[in-house]
Amino acid sequence: MSDRLPDWQLPAGVDRALWEYLTTEAIAEDYDEYFAQTRLLTLDRDFLRESFHEPGRLIDLGCGTGRLSLDFAARGFDVVGIDLSTPMLDVTRRKMNSLGLSIELRQANICDLSDLSAESFDYAISMFSTWGMVVGIESRRRALREVHRLLRPGGKLGLHVHNRWFNFFDPQGRVWLFQDLGRQILGSSQAGDKVQIRYRGIPNLRLHLFSASELRRELRRAGFRIERWLPLAPDRTGGITFPKFFSSLRCNGWLVVAERADPSSASPAIP
Numbered sequence: 001m002s003d004r005l006p007d008w009q010l011p012a013g014v015d016r017a018l019w020e021y022l023t024t025e026a027i028a029e030d031y032d033e034y035f036a037q038t039r040l041l042t043l044d045r046d047f048l049r050e051s052f053h054e055p056g057r058l059i060d061l062g063c064g065t066g067r068l069s070l071d072f073a074a075r076g077f078d079v080v081g082i083d084l085s086t087p088m089l090d091v092t093r094r095k096m097n098s099l100g101l102s103i104e105l106r107q108a109n110i111c112d113l114s115d116l117s118a119e120s121f122d123y124a125i126s127m128f129s130t131w132g133m134v135v136g137i138e139s140r141r142r143a144l145r146e147v148h149r150l151l152r153p154g155g156k157l158g159l160h161v162h163n164r165w166f167n168f169f170d171p172q173g174r175v176w177l178f179q180d181l182g183r184q185i186l187g188s189s190q191a192g193d194k195v196q197i198r199y200r201g202i203p204n205l206r207l208h209l210f211s212a213s214e215l216r217r218e219l220r221r222a223g224f225r226i227e228r229w230l231p232l233a234p235d236r237t238g239g240i241t242f243p244k245f246f247s248s249l250r251c252n253g254w255l256v257v258a259e260r261a262d263p264s265s266a267s268p269a270i271p
Contacts, residue, residue: 011084011109013139017205027200028087031065034200040160040236044127044255045071048158051228051257052077056122059150061110061143062130066092066103073101077123080104082113110134111142113150121150125158129253132161132208137189140208144222151260157224162253164192164209166234169250212248215256224258 010019021027035041045068052058055076060069063081065088073079073096081103083089089105096103108115110126111134124147134140147157164180167173176194183191192208199205210218219226231240231251240251 012111013109013134013136013143014084015135015206017202018133018135021200021202021205022085023087024202025087027202028065028085028091031088031091032067038236040128040232041067043232043236043238044068044158044160047228047230047255048125048127048257049075051156051158052123057120058123058125059116059121061124061126061147062128062133063092063105064088064128064130066095068125068127069103070095070099070101073103074099080106080116080121082106082108082110084109110146111139113146116150118149119152119155122152122155123158124151124155127158127160129160129162129207131159132210133206134208135193135206141218141222144218144224148223148260153260155260156227157256157258157260159219159256159258160253161210161215161256162207163232163248163251164211164214165249166252167194167209169234210254212254215254219256219258223261225261226256226258228255228257230255 005019007016010016014022048068057078057080058072059080059082061082063069063083066081069079069081069092081089081092084107086107089107092103093105110130126147131140131143134143151157164177167177180191192210192214193206194209196205196207197203216226231243231247232253232255233240234252236252240247
């Protein structure tokens with residue numbers, strides 16, 4: 001059963017639905033099997049491997065059941081895995097022990113990593129739309145600021161998010177998209193948030209979907225310079241074809257590698 005923490009005690013960036021998701025043991029126990037055929041899981045791993053060449057200290061923000069933490073640990077990286085979900089960390093720990101690997105696992109909120117020293121990591125990753133699961137724009141910005149603080153100068157962040165405009169190609173998605181445009185016009189703080197009626201038994205789970213301009217703006221605002229930018233094909237097996245042809249509307253989402261830069265420096269060129 002999930003932990004019925006009172007609403008007023010929920011961590012920053014977490015609402016009731018997300019807390020239920022994080023604390024439900026059944027979700028953690030069959031997580032790997034549930035997503036086993038998801039092609040993005042291979043693509044994002046290979047994307048990160050191409051950018052993170054030299055072993056160093058890496059923090060996996062929202063490590064889940066340890067998919068990428070274990071992969072990088074096996075390749076000689078010094079890995080710290082962060083997740084708010086005790087059941088997810090328990091699964092990761094079992095896998096780590098069975099593989100004979102060493103990962104420092106911490107139960108923590110990616111919006112508040114104040115117990116970790118500034119400029120103590122070479123790499124950070126937040127994949128499989130983890131950043132989009134953080135509830136509220138201020139909490140998402142806080143999480144990015146924490147990453148910037150933790151990375152050494154020149155350190156790299158790997159990130160995955162979903163594309164808001166991809167909903168245009170689905171009839172139900174179009175209804176949500178036009179409703180969301182109204183929320184944007186009215187200046188709603190929940191613009192871009194897509195609420196799933198029921199996801200894996202959890203009602204009203206919220207996921208923030210980004211536009212290309214929003215993603216670029218938020219990374220730049222937090223002090224990152226984009227190094228690699230991959231618009232994803234609809235089936236997420238690779239990059240979208242003809243990426244210069246309205247890719248910001250057609251792609252499923254983006255894989256990004258961004259470098260820690262000085263937030264006071266001039267805005268860099270954005271792909």
